[in-house]
Amino acid sequence: MSKKNKIVLTGMILLGVAIFAFSLRNVNLNRLVHDMVHIHWQWLLVAVGCMLLYFGIEALITRMFVISNGDRFSFRDAIRIPLIEQLFNGITPFSSGGQPAQLVALMQSGVEGGRASSVLLMKFVVFQAMIVINFMFSLLIGFNYIAEKMSYLSLFVVFGFVIHFAVIVGLLLVMYWHSFTKKLIRWIMIPVKWFVKKDRYEAWKISLDEKVDTFYSESVRIKSQWKLLLKVFVMTFFQLLFYYLVPYYIMLSLGYTGINVIMVTSLHVLIVMVISIFPIPGGSGGAEYSFDVLFSSFIHSNSKLVLAMLIWRLLTYYFGMFGGMFALVTKPDKLNRTIVKKVNR
Template sequence: MENKKKTIFNVIFLLVVFAGTMYGVFHGEDIGEIVKILEQVNVLWLIPGVICVVVFIWGESIIIYYMMRTLKIRLKKWTCFLFSSVGFFFSCITPSASGGQPAQIYYMKKEKIPIPVSTLVLMIVTITYKLVLVVVGLWLVLFGQGFIHKYLWSIRHIFYLGTALNVFCVTAMLVLVFHPRLAREILVKGMALLEKLHFLRHKEARIEKLNASMDQYRDTAVFLKEHKQVIVNVFAITMFQRFALFTATWFVYKAFGLGGVKAVAVITLQAVIAVSVDMLPLPGGMGISEKLFAMIFIPVFGKRLLLPGMILSRGIGYYTELGLSALLTIVANFTIGRKREIEC
């Protein structure tokens, strides 16, 4: 019952944010002119953009497949692709992408994968996923001040905040992994303070949950220490996976017949949006992603093509991902775990 209420809330929240985004994007704009511009786009350039989205989803499935084999669990690549699709679908529709991993753990459990194993794999996926954004953010802060002054000056505070939040998130996860005792002490004291201030009621079950979580973090630490090369490989795949999605905007740029701006600049600008919005409590960064695009891509698309460029870029990079992962989640719902149920 509680899960149904949560799902209904997430759907309503998504629709409200979507409606607000559409209003903000199209209010006061000449829809007829936008349609005319979009009709002139070279569709052939959009095909590799869609392929980038498929590669993005596929990339995580390869990581899951690779890590499961490392842990002596054999799965079909197609099953891992469905796990990946489920994660991206629920991440797209929930605030801060909070629903992705619980959904993946649920479907992995249907395939008889122990929860500690799925939790370990997905935790490493999360750490490397966010670590890519940390690398991008810190690289620009330390070595890309010229790029920031040229393209990002108007949104520099949002970019710096996004970078700082991602650094904090990755640091916190690594502390939880490598110093679980210290992390436990901090969390226990934090909960005690919240209880003292009457923000939380005292519950023994909460402490038990915390202890169980610490066990999972210890398992992750052991795995990271014993499989350093695996982590390096996973990070490399994740880097390729994330930049595949960012590259979709370059193909949109080419679809308009534009030139003069280097591919690395267009791809980096799209990466900056990801860094800036990743930690915000909005499904898919909806609303703020469109706003940032409109602010930093003017030198790339020009004022006339800016909105059509945003429509295609977000349409491919987010809404195509949402639609494709939704279809594959339906497939997962009817296929994952079914064979095992029949065998039983």
């Protein structure tokens, strides 16, 4: 990790502490301690288990893609990938650092650079598609609630959906309309030429062409493995489901029973969508505020609401970041490349 990243990480931790301290300004500390002591720990452990399953399933998906061409890739190395992704997503605006960090981590494990890029691209396509599908269902269930509670937040929700939907449309264009996509990119790049130097413009154009070609060639290979793709889609659905269920189990741990699990889960999907368009790493500030406002109708105790928000943020943001710090200093195994031979009988 570079010096700049270490500074940003320290800054995000300090910012988190400041936000937590600000959230506690109107909370009776004695009441807060009482709520912490009387937590139903079995439900809190389930919430922790959901996050572990979230990371574990992504590790399995990564491993499945890597070994699909005959490579050996240990689960120990595979689990490093989502944790390192969480760390760099958490310290970069719009979670932009996760993909490059995963690429480096895969190459450290011995995966060839082009192959690693292809794996990450296909994983991203499936993940992005499932996010859009989940979001569409959640929008139908929880949008009216958000519009009623916070009309201006609903605009961010719609904007987030448009961005994610545009991304998945762009990826599908590359997969199924390769030549048109390259022409479209050239048209889009024309205005860029007006603002940057010619050398940089040409370098960007060549880089984009290479990425599109690489993604297309890998997508052709993966589409022929439809059984693998179907498995990954199903696994990604459950991976995200476990993540989205975390607030529900936190509420159960605080003694709130009989709550609508579908509504709570849908609201969490919408919150995650809003967080993704905040420029501050991890959506800090916006994430806590959105949770506080949207879940105040379910959790009426001020101290329990703040406690729920703190636990949620620790599990869904800081837990992965600290796990990523540990994964970053863990020496990977080297991938053992094998040649798979098909024997005709």
